[in-house]
Amino acid sequence: MATQEWKFTTKDIAEKPDLFLSGHRACAGCAPTVVLRLIMKAIRGPTIVTQATGCMEVVSSIYPYTSWAVPWLHTAFETAAANASGIEAALKALKKKGKLKHEHVDVIAIAGDGGTYDIGFQALSGAVERGHDFLFVLYDNEAYMNTGIQRSGGTPKGAATTTSPAGTAIPGKLEYKKPIADIMVAHEIPYVATASPYYWRDLLAKVRKGLEVEGPAFLHVLAPCPRGWRSDQAKSIEYSRLAVETCVFPLWEAVNGQYQLSVASKLIALAPQKKRPVTDYLQGQGRFRHLFTPKNKHLLEEFQRVTDERWQRLLAKCGITAKT
Amino acid sequence: MSAREKGWKEIAPAGVCSKPSITFLTGDWKTYMPVRDLEKCTRCLLCVLFCPDGAIHWKPEKSDIEFDYNFCKGCGICANECPTKAITMKVE
Numbered sequence: 001m002a003t004q005e006w007k008f009t010t011k012d013i014a015e016k017p018d019l020f021l022s023g024h025r026a027c028a029g030c031a032p033t034v035v036l037r038l039i040m041k042a043i044r045g046p047t048i049v050t051q052a053t054g055c056m057e058v059v060s061s062i063y064p065y066t067s068w069a070v071p072w073l074h075t076a077f078e079t080a081a082a083n084a085s086g087i088e089a090a091l092k093a094l095k096k097k098g099k100l101k102h103e104h105v106d107v108i109a110i111a112g113d114g115g116t117y118d119i120g121f122q123a124l125s126g127a128v129e130r131g132h133d134f135l136f137v138l139y140d141n142e143a144y145m146n147t148g149i150q151r152s153g154g155t156p157k158g159a160a161t162t163t164s165p166a167g168t169a170i171p172g173k174l175e176y177k178k179p180i181a182d183i184m185v186a187h188e189i190p191y192v193a194t195a196s197p198y199y200w201r202d203l204l205a206k207v208r209k210g211l212e213v214e215g216p217a218f219l220h221v222l223a224p225c226p227r228g229w230r231s232d233q234a235k236s237i238e239y240s241r242l243a244v245e246t247c248v249f250p251l252w253e254a255v256n257g258q259y260q261l262s263v264a265s266k267l268i269a270l271a272p273q274k275k276r277p278v279t280d281y282l283q284g285q286g287r288f289r290h291l292f293t294p295k296n297k298h299l300l301e302e303f304q305r306v307t308d309e310r311w312q313r314l315l316a317k318c319g320i321t322a323k324t
Numbered sequence: 325m326s327a328r329e330k331g332w333k334e335i336a337p338a339g340v341c342s343k344p345s346i347t348f349l350t351g352d353w354k355t356y357m358p359v360r361d362l363e364k365c366t367r368c369l370l371c372v373l374f375c376p377d378g379a380i381h382w383k384p385e386k387s388d389i390e391f392d393y394n395f396c397k398g399c400g401i402c403a404n405e406c407p408t409k410a411i412t413m414k415v416e
Contacts, residue, residue, distance in 0.1 A: 010368070010369045010370075010373070011369065011382070011384075013369075013373060014369045014372045014373065014382035015382060015384060018378045020378070021344055021345050021346050021378065022345070022346055022350075022377050022378040022379060022392070022395040023344075023345035023346045023347065023348040023349065023350055023377075023395060024345055024350075024377070025348075025350070026376060026377075027397075028353060028354070028376075028397035028398060028399035029376065029397075029399035029400070029401055030376045030399075031376065033376040033377070034373075034374055034375075034376050034401075037373075037375075037376070037378060038373065060345070061341050062341075062345075063341055064335075064336055064341055064342050064343045065341055065343050065344070065345040065347070065348050066341035066342075066343070066344060066345060067344075067345040069344070074339075197374070200373055200374075226399075232400075233399045233400060233401075234399060234400030234401055234403060234404040234413075235404055236376075236399075236401060237374050237401055237404070237405050238404060238405070
């Protein structure tokens with residue numbers, strides 16, 4: 001397919017019909033639904049969406065209603081990527097037999113952090129190793145929100161969840177967040193990127209790029225969940241901005257393994273005084289409330305230190321010399 | 325089979341969601357509703373993009389936006405993200 005850079009204005013996007021329809025049963029202030037709405041505005045033609053079990057599957061397909069205006073297939077928690085490879089293989093076979101009406105059909109697999117980091121990982125790893133042409137979108141709300149906020153591989157260290165409650169025994173989750181996007185780069189696939197809904201232009205462009213590349217593409221989108229993060233429902237999009245501004249969730253893309261910072265993060269790399277302390281991001285999130293007590297001060301410092309270390313490592317990968 | 329209930333042959337097969345969710349109104353969930361100050365609004369359309377429920381529509385023929393209170397859940401993201409603070413949340 002032609003890879004011409006896709007140009008669009010805000011009006012173009014606003015005028016596009018919603019393919020993720022209103023009337024879904026997500027909580028008020030749900031950022032994953034914003035992510036899905038935006039993603040569906042970036043598709044380029046006939047598209048099939050397959051989705052693993054998770055919040056977004058549950059809220060969008062309560063029988064007999066569906067929020068999807070595109071062909072959509074629900075699958076088990078662990079098999080979003082396996083399903084996508086099956087769809088892609090079937091499309092290839094139909095095309096070979098001349099039974100496919102369209103020249104090309106895009107396949108998008110969508111899963112949450114549980115369905116990607118933990119349960120769906122081996123299916124994803126296998127599917128990208130086999131080189132199927134699909135885009136895998138991970139909407140990361142940092143816990144199993146659908147079943148009641150249990151910790152996942154994507155939950156950051158120190159976050160209180162129902163299976164890692166902050167109290168006298170432990171101060172929230174004890175383990176670090178798994179760098180899933182880096183793991184996907186290590187699979188040597190053509191396109192890996194991170195995105196945040198606040199930087200929606202960046203997100204849309206990355207979805208389009210992921211669809212355009214030949215072969216598997218992986219997109220990691222941070223999607224704040226006001227219910228699970230115990231934050232204000234009006235601030236979901238604000239947190240997706242703060243995560244980028246504090247470098248907790250930097251935006252980058254890796255094309256054929258070559259790391260490159262995206263605009264929002266590049267500006268911070270070029271002007272380090274713009275980098276905000278992580279407390280700006282953690283404040284107001286109930287799941288991190290205990291970190292602000294005097295007894296847990298060291299955890300807050302550790303959070304900042306680890307964030308800085310990860311940021312420096314990313315800068316090194318992007319070939320940017322760190323400024324102090 | 326009673327007269328008011330449908331039998332298994334009439335309903336959609338299991339696993340097939342047959343109705344678009346736009347027929348399911350979620351507007352009655354809200355406590356607060358967004359109200360726009362027309363003077364302050366610059367029609368930047370950020371609220372259209374950031375609305376989780378697709379409840380703010382861009383009407384090109386009127387060059388204006390319109391709230392769809394049938395779907396708005398009153399989360400307040402539009403009011404929080406509005407660059408000119410043209411949207412305020414009022415008790416419904």
